[in-house]
Amino acid sequence: MKVAQISKPGGEFEIVEREVPKPGVRQVRIKVQACGICHSDALTKDGAWQGIQYPRVPGHEIAGVIDEVGADVSAWRLGQRVGVGWHGGHDGTCRECRRGDFRNCENVKIPGISYDGGYQQYMVAPVEALAAIPESLSAVEAAPLLCAGITTYNALRHSGAMPGDLIAVEGVGGLGHLGIQFANKFGYKVVAIGRGADNATLAKKLGASVYIDSTAANASEELQKLGGAQVILATAPSSKAMSELINGLGPNGKLIVIGAAFDPIEVAPVQLILGNRSVQGWAAGTPADSEDTLNFSELSGVRPMIETYPLEKAAEGYARMIGGHARFRVVLTM
Numbered sequence: 001m002k003v004a005q006i007s008k009p010g011g012e013f014e015i016v017e018r019e020v021p022k023p024g025v026r027q028v029r030i031k032v033q034a035c036g037i038c039h040s041d042a043l044t045k046d047g048a049w050q051g052i053q054y055p056r057v058p059g060h061e062i063a064g065v066i067d068e069v070g071a072d073v074s075a076w077r078l079g080q081r082v083g084v085g086w087h088g089g090h091d092g093t094c095r096e097c098r099r100g101d102f103r104n105c106e107n108v109k110i111p112g113i114s115y116d117g118g119y120q121q122y123m124v125a126p127v128e129a130l131a132a133i134p135e136s137l138s139a140v141e142a143a144p145l146l147c148a149g150i151t152t153y154n155a156l157r158h159s160g161a162m163p164g165d166l167i168a169v170e171g172v173g174g175l176g177h178l179g180i181q182f183a184n185k186f187g188y189k190v191v192a193i194g195r196g197a198d199n200a201t202l203a204k205k206l207g208a209s210v211y212i213d214s215t216a217a218n219a220s221e222e223l224q225k226l227g228g229a230q231v232i233l234a235t236a237p238s239s240k241a242m243s244e245l246i247n248g249l250g251p252n253g254k255l256i257v258i259g260a261a262f263d264p265i266e267v268a269p270v271q272l273i274l275g276n277r278s279v280q281g282w283a284a285g286t287p288a289d290s291e292d293t294l295n296f297s298e299l300s301g302v303r304p305m306i307e308t309y310p311l312e313k314a315a316e317g318y319a320r321m322i323g324g325h326a327r328f329r330v331v332l333t334m
């Protein structure tokens, strides 16, 4: 089978031939049909995740079909369409797992980091990482929903916002274009915040009723004119842009951070105290959350906007994503 691997931190993609792997106990083998390229794949490419072993096959937005079932697997069958997202397995025995909080498992596994991910024709995954893909979603549509989709969907549905509330989505990109759609389908009044006037038409088509160009107006002031945001979903990985938005929150408003940046967000304690505002992070979710995301997307018509590349052109697809040129998610097809 063909594999796109990274053989050292900072190394280039190599297309190599490997033996098709065999699934072990409580594992299945997936014939991969599509795998999204996510910004977090840089952790594998650049070796930024501690303890990562090379060579490693990146990819945690995987959609395919179960092609072989290992021993001791009861709930999944041959030929079933499945996806694997960021949550690639948990031990079931640590303190957090025993509390049912599998997302925060001490030994959580991530496909493409802890074991080989989806930039290959076949992969092996543990059963606790699997999500069923509904019939009418194609593999290329499902793949980005397993990381970018679940992250925006899950962050919004747990935000405490109610239908009719003012919700701002900062960034009209890989995460943001999905966040706007979910927010609209959840019944919120959606404000999209982007850089430049170019994204206004698209943001409105995706379900925003207001578009704020943050290069032309003070986005916080504009949000306050609308009554202040109940939730701001910060998707663009810019700590500066996030800091500037905190004053756009209304009473009890919450800035939910999902754009992974490394520099600090600046906030004065009084900004949070006055109005009971908060800043919260959110990471993807469990495979059950993935299934909810896929089923809701099927039901409501939320779809990622994608560009596809064949597996052999993984390097080209990755460069397009990391350069910020993708409109909006790059998906590899096998």
Ligand SMILES: [Zn+2]
Residues within 6 Å of the ligand: 038, 039, 040, 041, 060, 086, 147, 148
């Ligand atoms: Zn991701």
Ligand SMILES: [Zn+2]
Residues within 6 Å of the ligand: 090, 091, 092, 093, 094, 095, 096, 097, 098, 104, 105, 106, 107, 108
């Ligand atoms: Zn655990």
